[in-house]
Amino acid sequence: MSLLDGHPDAFLIKVALLVGGGLLVGAVALRWALAAAGAAKLRRGVSLAFKSLWLHKLRSFLSVLGIIIGTSSVIALMAFGEGSMQDALDDIKRQGATNIIVRSVKPPDDSATSARNFVTAYGLTKRDLDRFRTFGDVVVRTVPLRVFPTEARVAERLVNARVIGTTPEYADIHKFATAGGRFLAETDDRDRKNVCVLGAEAADKLFPFEDPLGRVVQMRGFDFTVVGVLRERMGTGGTGGSQAAEEYNRDIYIPLATTVARFGKIIYVRASGSRMAEQVEYTQVTLTVDAEVDTEEGRERVKAVGGAVEAVLRAEHGPKRDWAVVIPLDKLEEAERAKRRFLTLMAMIASISLLVGGIGIMNIMLATVTERTREIGIRRALGAKQKDIVAQFLIEAVVQTTVGGLCGVVMGLGAVFAVPAAWSAMLDGGWFTGIPLPAKVHVPIVFISLGFSVAVGVLFGLYPAWRASRLDPIEALRHD
Amino acid sequence: MPPIVRVENLVKNYYMGTQTVHVLKGLNLAFDEGDFVALMGPSGSGKSTLLNVLGCLDKPTGGSYYLGEMNVARMTDDQLSEVRSTYLGFIFQSYNLLPQYTVVENVELPLLYQGIALDERTKRRCVDLAEMVGLGDRLDHRPLQLSGGQQQRVAIARSLVNDPHLILGDEPTGNLDTKTSVEIMQMLRTLNRSGKTIIMVTHENDIAAWARRVVRLRDGRVESDTRNDARSVVEMGL
Numbered sequence: 225m226s227l228l229d230g231h232p233d234a235f236l237i238k239v240a241l242l243v244g245g246g247l248l249v250g251a252v253a254l255r256w257a258l259a260a261a262g263a264a265k266l267r268r269g270v271s272l273a274f275k276s277l278w279l280h281k282l283r284s285f286l287s288v289l290g291i292i293i294g295t296s297s298v299i300a301l302m303a304f305g306e307g308s309m310q311d312a313l314d315d316i317k318r319q320g321a322t323n324i325i326v327r328s329v330k331p332p333d334d335s336a337t338s339a340r341n342f343v344t345a346y347g348l349t350k351r352d353l354d355r356f357r358t359f360g361d362v363v364v365r366t367v368p369l370r371v372f373p374t375e376a377r378v379a380e381r382l383v384n385a386r387v388i389g390t391t392p393e394y395a396d397i398h399k400f401a402t403a404g405g406r407f408l409a410e411t412d413d414r415d416r417k418n419v420c421v422l423g424a425e426a427a428d429k430l431f432p433f434e435d436p437l438g439r440v441v442q443m444r445g446f447d448f449t450v451v452g453v454l455r456e457r458m459g460t461g462g463t464g465g466s467q468a469a470e471e472y473n474r475d476i477y478i479p480l481a482t483t484v485a486r487f488g489k490i491i492y493v494r495a496s497g498s499r500m501a502e503q504v505e506y507t508q509v510t511l512t513v514d515a516e517v518d519t520e521e522g523r524e525r526v527k528a529v530g531g532a533v534e535a536v537l538r539a540e541h542g543p544k545r546d547w548a549v550v551i552p553l554d555k556l557e558e559a560e561r562a563k564r565r566f567l568t569l570m571a572m573i574a575s576i577s578l579l580v581g582g583i584g585i586m587n588i589m590l591a592t593v594t595e596r597t598r599e600i601g602i603r604r605a606l607g608a609k610q611k612d613i614v615a616q617f618l619i620e621a622v623v624q625t626t627v628g629g630l631c632g633v634v635m636g637l638g639a640v641f642a643v644p645a646a647w648s649a650m651l652d653g654g655w656f657t658g659i660p661l662p663a664k665v666h667v668p669i670v671f672i673s674l675g676f677s678v679a680v681g682v683l684f685g686l687y688p689a690w691r692a693s694r695l696d697p698i699e700a701l702r703h704d
Numbered sequence: 705m706p707p708i709v710r711v712e713n714l715v716k717n718y719y720m721g722t723q724t725v726h727v728l729k730g731l732n733l734a735f736d737e738g739d740f741v742a743l744m745g746p747s748g749s750g751k752s753t754l755l756n757v758l759g760c761l762d763k764p765t766g767g768s769y770y771l772g773e774m775n776v777a778r779m780t781d782d783q784l785s786e787v788r789s790t791y792l793g794f795i796f797q798s799y800n801l802l803p804q805y806t807v808v809e810n811v812e813l814p815l816l817y818q819g820i821a822l823d824e825r826t827k828r829r830c831v832d833l834a835e836m837v838g839l840g841d842r843l844d845h846r847p848l849q850l851s852g853g854q855q856q857r858v859a860i861a862r863s864l865v866n867d868p869h870l871i872l873g874d875e876p877t878g879n880l881d882t883k884t885s886v887e888i889m890q891m892l893r894t895l896n897r898s899g900k901t902i903i904m905v906t907h908e909n910d911i912a913a914w915a916r917r918v919v920r921l922r923d924g925r926v927e928s929d930t931r932n933d934a935r936s937v938v939e940m941g942l
Contacts, residue, residue, distance in 0.1 A: 268816065268822065275804060276804060279804050598800070599802055601800075602800045602801075602802060602813075603813070603817070604761075604785070605759070605761060605788065605794050605800075606788065606789065606794065606813055606814040606817060606862075607785055607786070607788045607789020607790070607814055607817040607818065607866075608785065608789075608816075608817045609781070609782050609785040609786075609817070610781060610782070610785075611782075612817055697761045698756055698761050698762055701761075701796070701800065
């Protein structure tokens with residue numbers, strides 16, 4: 225099994241192997257039971273099984289209900305689970321799983337140095353950035369940015385925006401599209417132009433009635449010409465560590481060089497009556513590693529670069545912990561682990577429900593054997609061997625669970641397609657508020673659960689079938 | 705010609721807890737091919753047990769049972785099943801048809817366990833047999849749609865489908881009225897005259913009178929073994 229370790233579907237593969245094993249045992253049992261029979265006898269057995277199940281439609285339906293519910297719920301729940309897990313994975317991939325995000329972190333007030341300066345200086349420096357740029361080709365781009373909480377004003381309209389000074393490559397990292405105009409360009413930065421790109425919501429607030437392109441936004445006393453507007457962007461969830469949830473739609477982007485030229489090196493923050501000033505050269509630096517996230521080798525490379533970044537920072541900053549390294553890949557792997565755990569849990573619940581279904585089948589089969597004792601006696605008297613009786617009841621059980629499993633698959637797939645559609649319709653109708661329910665059918669699960677229900681039929685049919693075959697023909701014939 | 709059925713010193717005991725019930729106490733009997741035998745005797749005499757042993761449904765405790773050349777007494781369960789399927793036909797008091805099957809399917813049933821392919825030819829044979837017993841117009845009826853006499857005729861057709869060496873009847877007319885009983889017995893006699901060996905259990909003298917030979921049992925032993933002469937049959941006006 226160690227071969228499978230690390231494979232994303234390792235658990236499912238193991239389950240599939242188990243089910244396969246169960247089916248093999250069943251096949252051997254059937255083969256034994258049919259001994260010298262051949263396909264004709266099997267076909268006949270199956271048609272007889274259908275006939276006697278059809279004779280007791282309601283009972284057959286009730287006895288396979290457990291299997292139907294088990295199979296359909298496995299498929300549906302797995303699909304919904306897979307769908308929402310996929311959402312989380314996509315969320316992380318949006319942040320760029322090959323990125324390494326380095327942030328400036330305000331260190332805790334250090335009373336020992338008693339440096340009660342009005343201006344706190346901390347964080348990433350130009351030196352750090354230059355060191356990062358020596359990593360070479362393995363890093364595709366290194367994008368620094370500075371963040372200023374600032375009021376942006378157009379005539380009497382005021383928005384509390386987040387101004388982000390950055391370079392044009394920022395757009396490549398986040399793969400976002402403009403709704404109009406362009407993103408920042410190389411020349412903007414070089415010439416320290418007073419241009420800005422508005423996030424969707426900022427544009428909407430500042431220019432509710434007109435096209436913002438070419439208009440002027442005032443920030444900290446400077447006029448900035450709008451050169452582009454971004455499409456609405458999905459925020460990132462704030463899971464774990466130092467990475468908070470982020471909302472990008474109110475951001476205003478200006479060239480990095482411009483921030484230094486116009487706003488200076490000091491960021492002033494007014495917070496509840498007190499004024500704070502911080503000197504931060506770069507709020508954040510994002511490095512993109514040249515790697516494929518879906519390969520083991522690529523992941524190793526991202527982690528190696530992450531380690532190198534930390535080493536640089538440790539060397540440069542010494543004991544001062546005014547930085548933090550966030551590797552989205554870690555979160556991706558965490559999410560993948562969570563997904564695997566979730567799948568395991570679902571599979572366990574599913575096995576329990578199918579087990580319960582199997583016990584239901586066994587229960588009915590035992591009752592059927594008692595009820596059909598006389599039939600068994602007649603068949604024995606007319607020349608049926610014990611094997612024939614085993615085969616008859618085993619086939620009946622397997623036919624039941626197979627039909628049940630098929631019904632379950634149909635119902636489960638139906639639920640996977642119908643429930644999200646109905647849910648979306650209800651959301652659109654304003655019945656509820658919430659997020660859409662994503663669903664993604666996990667194809668191996670469909671086959672595994674079907675195989676599982678067939679295996680359940682074999683497993684739980686064997687005992688009643690064996691009991692039936694051991695009946696004494698004379699006693700059985702006398703039975704009413 | 706050697707007898708088709710021969711039992712020697714046949715013993716059958718049942719064990720009930722610590723008690724042993726001796727049902728058959730050393731029977732010696734032989735039946736010729738083409739015979740028509742009635743086994744009679746009060747309840748507890750062992751006649752049903754003897755029929756079960758002859759029918760390979762039960763194994764004797766001791767002694768031997770030769771069916772033709774085979775010593776059936778020493779056979780395994782599977783072998784006994786094969787003997788039943790190949791050489792024996794059964795007719796029961798309560799018909800014992802499968803309610804979910806049609807007339808033709810019931811007749812076909814023993815062939816299912818012979819390991820031969822069921823095809824148009826075997827189906828034809830079943831239909832022929834059903835027609836022979838007078839149910840040609842009810843081939844697709846189910847047992848519950850038939851009268852007792854008709855059901856027993858289906859059972860007779862079923863007992864013939866594997867062309868058995870020996871037909872065993874367990875009170876075949878026990879559930880039928882006199883008129884229908886006569887019809888059934890006529891049918892059995894016809895079969896016997898065409899060469900089939902028949903052994904049946906009955907406790908009615910009227911029915912036993914149809915047989916060529918009457919064996920009476922009492923307490924697990926043969927009490928009497930007589931041949932019906934032709935006259936008694938004539939006396940019955942048949």
